[in-house]
Amino acid sequence: MIVTAVPGAKQVIREIWKPLAVLFVWDVTVTATYYVLPFTAPSLPLTLFGSALALVLGFRSNSAYQRWWEGRMMWGLMINASRSLARQARNFLPEEATDLKRTIVLRQIAYVNALRCQLRRQKPDTDVLRFLSEGEATPALKRTNVANGIVDGTGRRIDIARRQGLIDTIQQAAMENVLVDIANAQGGMERLKNTPLPNQYRFFPMVFTHMLCILLPIGLVETLGFATPLGSTIAGLMFLAILAIGDDLVDPFANTLHDVPLSAMCRTIEIDLLQAIGDEAPEPLAPDKDGVLW
Known part of the structure; x- marks a missing residue:
């Protein structure tokens, strides 16, 4: 269990560099494609999609924390x-x-x-x-x-x-x-150890979160332009972080740095x-x- 108020820089980098790199490469690819081969970005209901996903991830994180606290x-x-x-x-x-x-x-x-x-x-x-x-x-x-x-x-x-x-x-x-x-x-x-969260709690939030991360730059590129990699990467990382919180807390005895000591x-x-x-x-x-x- 991390007991310091603020995680160390090395630990933060170790946790986020892979998803951050993947998101940034995808966002840069979409942005470059938009300027090299202009396309009309479809009108995507990203606000509605993101709000619904945030609720699902919130319920999932609460369920995982309840298991950790139990x-x-x-x-x-x-x-x-x-x-x-x-x-x-x-x-x-x-x-x-x-x-x-x-x-x-x-x-x-x-x-x-x-x-x-x-x-x-x-x-x-x-x-x-x-x-x-x-x-x-x-x-x-x-x-x-x-x-x-x-x-x-x-x-x-x-x-x-x-x-x-x-x-x-x-x-x-x-x-x-x-x-x-x-x-x-x-x-x-x-x-707690032998009974994981139901499969729906684990599978569908993961699929929808990755789907949102794929659609974000496509829906934002016309509005943000060259700033799309920055804005879309940060927004996608926030959703991936909430998804990771549930994964980290769901098994309080997994012998990782997020578990019960x-x-x-x-x-x-x-x-x-x-x-x-x-x-x-x-x-x-x-x-x-x-x-x-x-």
Whole structure:
């Protein structure tokens, strides 16, 4: 996620130079053709066409941002639930169960990192494996859904603690409720990841936007003359930018610079949970040199 108020010049150029170059070449071609081989530009209802397209793109961008914000809200719930689970493990379990407290807390840190990797379509990385012992990691890594395997193991450990008399049934129920919140948040994230916007929301806005960019210089050349490449390119770039906003936000977990900063939020959970059990914690992740927080 870009956290700076104004994107860097290099990043802006990297984002727009290709569509800008294509638009400018097309607009120059139409303008040159008009002056070399004069033609009468058809009367195109560009104002009506552009207004209708702007509405469609606005609805599409709003839908994409709603998905992005829902993903961020679910990770906010995950952060809160992780803190609650660590607090319950620390307060409910007796002093003689220190190892179990640490196991539950470390498994939760491994879990959120495993979920991050799954949502980004990556294999579990070292941030997952370093918080699990080999015996604990193997059963979870054999599962198709590694994150779910980790949280299932946490639930079993809580049940074992109740059977051993370390916690009572009320305390077990309270911890299970937190695990349910975690599972619900994961399910919502997987729904967002696996369910794209309907095809109509993706295909038709793209077709109509490119169609408008093709027609713009033809409809404006008689009015703007030699200024057509400048005016038409800027107008077309605005519509392409709105189209790109929807593409950038529609998948909040795609591991691009426009996505929800999963790595930073996993680090936040790691810091809070390690400090909850008295361990030394790393520093929060900072934006990179381009102002992007991953």
